[in-house]
Amino acid sequence: MPADPTRRVVLAASAALPLLVAGCRGTQVLGTPPQPSAAVRHLRAAIAAEQSMVARYQRVLALLADGRAADGGGPAARATLAGLLAEHQDHLRQLRSRLIPGSPQAAGAGPLPVPSVTGVPTAPRQAISYLGAAEQAASDRLLGEVLQVPPSLAQLFASISASEATHVPVLAATEVTQ
């Protein structure tokens, strides 16, 4: 993981990407990867999107925890959100691991942007609906990205897209009353 965000980074196109599904036999099945700079750009966008999801959950959890909301969040809702947040942190860690620092091929990589999250509702019920909508949008966006990146990264994007989609019904079923 790049400790120094200004260091150059490159996509770990094949060396660090185990093909995790049975039947894959090696790097020859990866085909010709796109230009590293394009793949890195899409990967960095995915990392930024995950950072935003993490920031949204942290914002909503803080809202539920500090009692600002009149109807409260409830410990069960907070536990549910904490579990989903942990999965996003796993996504983020895995996506970041696909960037290799120090490569000369990652021109223009630069530091990753700091996520800015705005428009989070202050009422718990609306805040949780907001998270559900954000999850669906993030899932759809990543699904669309599978054609833009090399196959093994497309596989990871597809899995994360699936994970985010599964969060939507969980959030829809989350009760926010104490």
Place this chain on the structure above:
Amino acid sequence: MSATGQSGRAGRASRADDAGRAGRADDAGRASRADGRRLSHADVGALQAALAAEQAAAYGYGVVGSHLSGTQAESATADWVTHQAAADKLDGLLAAGGATGGPAGVAYQLPGAVHTAAQAAALAATLEDQVTSAYLDVVARGSRDLRMLGAQQARAAALRAARWRGTTVAFPGLPAIGH
């Protein structure tokens, strides 16, 4: 809903992986063709594996449904129909590409004994995990044309897995990353 209904197409006993390998069309270095669209050997292999997973799921939901009642049984029936349709679609893709998927097995090895509703739901989740993995293999191994199909179907299977299991995971279909 009946497992024997779908498995009746088969003329021989087969495990899921046998069904996946059966009927590989090309023995030379050629790729299959259909309507000007090529199916590479990797495409054929990945689609056949996905078909085998769908057929195994369709068989398994027959067992799942027989241990459930009420809305759970209705869900199992709906999911069984979904897997049958998906298997038909994959069959069609393979046939259009000049390959075959192989017949569904008469019976499949289930991952565990099923005697209770909870075990039936757990089996359904496991079947969906296997379908998710198979479609993610299509994403990784298949040509660009097949990638979106693989990703969409993986997402749909992951949603069903989460519904049956009642919990979510960070990397559906990629268990090696999650641990």
